[in-house]
Amino acid sequence: MTLTRRxxxxxxxxxxxxAQEGRFHKSPVFAAGDHGYQTFRIPALLLTGGGVLLAFxxxxxxxxxxxxxxxxxxxxxxxxxxxxxxxxxxxxxGSNTCGxxxxxxxxxxxxxxxxxxxxxxxxxxxxxxxxxxxxxxxVFLAYSDDEGESWxxxxxxxxxxxxxxxxxxxxxxxxxxxxxxxxxxxxIVVPANHTSETDGYAAHAILSDDGGESWRMSSxxxxxxxxxxxxxxxxxxxxxxSRNQSFTNEERTGYRAIAFSSDGGExxxxxxxxxHLGDPQVxxxxxxxAWPGDGGPGRLLFSNPAPAISRERGRRIRMTVRSSLDxxxxxxxxxxxxxxxxAYSSLAQxxxxxxxxxxxxGNEGPYEAIQLARFSIAxxxxxxx
Numbered sequence: 001m002t003l004t005r006r007x008x009x010x011x012x013x014x015x016x017x018x019a020q021e022g023r024f025h026k027s028p029v030f031a032a033g034d035h036g037y038q039t040f041r042i043p044a045l046l047l048t049g050g051g052v053l054l055a056f057x058x059x060x061x062x063x064x065x066x067x068x069x070x071x072x073x074x075x076x077x078x079x080x081x082x083x084x085x086x087x088x089x090x091x092x093x094g095s096n097t098c099g100x101x102x103x104x105x106x107x108x109x110x111x112x113x114x115x116x117x118x119x120x121x122x123x124x125x126x127x128x129x130x131x132x133x134x135x136x137x138x139v140f141l142a143y144s145d146d147e148g149e150s151w152x153x154x155x156x157x158x159x160x161x162x163x164x165x166x167x168x169x170x171x172x173x174x175x176x177x178x179x180x181x182x183x184x185x186x187x188i189v190v191p192a193n194h195t196s197e198t199d200g201y202a203a204h205a206i207l208s209d210d211g212g213e214s215w216r217m218s219s220x221x222x223x224x225x226x227x228x229x230x231x232x233x234x235x236x237x238x239x240x241x242s243r244n245q246s247f248t249n250e251e252r253t254g255y256r257a258i259a260f261s262s263d264g265g266e267x268x269x270x271x272x273x274x275x276h277l278g279d280p281q282v283x284x285x286x287x288x289x290a291w292p293g294d295g296g297p298g299r300l301l302f303s304n305p306a307p308a309i310s311r312e313r314g315r316r317i318r319m320t321v322r323s324s325l326d327x328x329x330x331x332x333x334x335x336x337x338x339x340x341x342x343a344y345s346s347l348a349q350x351x352x353x354x355x356x357x358x359x360x361x362g363n364e365g366p367y368e369a370i371q372l373a374r375f376s377i378a379x380x381x382x383x384x385x
Contacts (some may be wrong), residue, residue, distance in 0.1 A: 023379040026337075029055050029075060029358065030370040035087045039064045040073070042173045043370050044101040045346040045358040049110045052147040053077040053350065055084070055358055056101040056114075057370055064367055066125040069095040072116055076148050080350045081372045090114070090151050091142065095121040098154075102172030102190055106211050112144040113212045114151070115161075115171040115190050129195045131167035138162075139169060141212060160215040161192070161206045168195040171206075174229045174285055174346050182236045184264030188212060191228040191240060200251075203228040203242045205265045219267040221259045224251035229286040230265070233327045234298050237262050241286045241302070241328075242271065244279045254313065255279055256304075258328070276331045277322070280305055280314045285347040289323075289355065289377070297325040299377075303345040303357055305366075306334070316343045316366050319359050323380055335380050337373050341366035355380065 030040035037059040044056040054076055061069040072091040075084040091098040100117040118140055123133030139161040140154040162169050169192065176190040188208040195201055202222035206215045221228075225242035233239055238261040244253055255273035277284075284304035292298040306320035307313055319342035322331040337357060343366040345359035354376050362368030376383070 023376040023383065024373070025375070026371050026373040027081070028369045029081075029084060029372050030057050030059075030073075030087075032368050035059065035073075037061055037071075037073075039367050040370050041344065041360060041367060042099055042101065043344055043346045043358040043360060044103055044172065044174055045348040045356055045372075046103045046105065046112070046175055047348050047350060047356075048112060048147045049105050049107065050147045051078070051351040053081050053348070053356065054103065054112070054148045055081075055370070055372065056090070056103060058099040058101075059087075059089070067097055067119075067123060068121050070097040070099050070121075072098045072101055074148060080352060080354070081356055081374055091116065091140075091154055093118065097121050100170045100173045102174060102176050102192075104176035104178055104188055104190070106188065107178055108186060109211060110145070111211065112148060113176070113188065114142045114144070115157075115176065115206070116140050116142070116154070117170055118154075125168075129168045131195075131197070136167065137169035139171065139206075143212065157215050161217060162194070163196070163217070165198065166194040166196045168193075170194070170227065172229070173227060173283060173344065175287070175348075177230055177232060179232055179238075179264060180291075181232070182264075184209075187264050189230055189238065189265045191230040193226050193228055193242070200224065200247055201226050201245045203240060203259075203271075204268075205230065205240070207265050218261070218265050221257075221268045221271050223271075224253075225257050225259075225271050227283040229284065231286050231288050231300060231328075234292050235327070238265050239286075239328060240268060240271075241274070241277075241284065243281060243283055244273070245281055252281075253279075256284065274328075277302065277304070278306060278313075280307055280316055282316055283344040285345045285357075287347045287349070289349050298327065300324040300328050301347050301355065302328075302331065303337075303347055303359065305342050317341055319345060319357075319361060321347070321355070321357060321380060333381055335375075335382075338371075343367065350374070353377070
């Protein structure tokens, strides 16, 4: 069957407090300057087993950059994002950098696992990527057993998650998954990325079969792979979808890089470009919305900035959500969420079946606020908003 691409759009909505009536709404969750933070970045959106919506971000105290005094912060919503709790600091370590949230719910226990990373605040990203910082990126894990109201202290898992010759390291950012079907059901798979002299920019996964007590690393996905998200396919394989990046850009294709695993994330195929998904060198979100069944196909959702014309290639603009009914082989439907500057994003299915998209956006630049868009699948498929 030949699938025809259908594209729908809404206009740029002025300001951050507005919402479109009907089946599409958007509102701010974190705004630059609030709570003493110069900027909020790196969104992650998670629905707990009890129906609480968690919005994670990095609260950057000293500026917009990736280094310096950065806290991992959280807001909770018990009404699908209509209202939010006060800001909660999940992890702060003085002037150091705490971030890269990549949460997941363990369905067996209800525990929320929160992999994240740390580095000395004086080290800049360019130094950490090249292995020339005063320190290095380290990997930590916290958890919550009460729907995100309180969190354990951060436990270091660097020795299980990172090889000694890796320089940079990042979990996600976005969300991790728990395998649902097959012999590896229950396994936690955390998408991650690193740099090293051997691999350049590369992706990998860390895996846990005991609810996060112990971890191990997968094979490396290289070359030219960076920030990644992973999804379980209907045939039992996993698909990793990565930002396409390299030190020299000689290996850049301009498209998302995808790789596949047939053993629950232990080993991965070499990456290849996905010609359906452009990549302006930025993080993206990928989730499973529905499994095949009840007479209908399964559905994957994907979001990232999607410049519309060739002269805009590489710009972080036009936040777009796409839908696939064939496990990501094609993406026939797309809908524009935000016309202007936009960057990182995180998708989640909400308890009423609607979709939430937590994303960085603004009018003058992409980091003015982190917003939540809520919409129905009918709206995404072209229904009236």
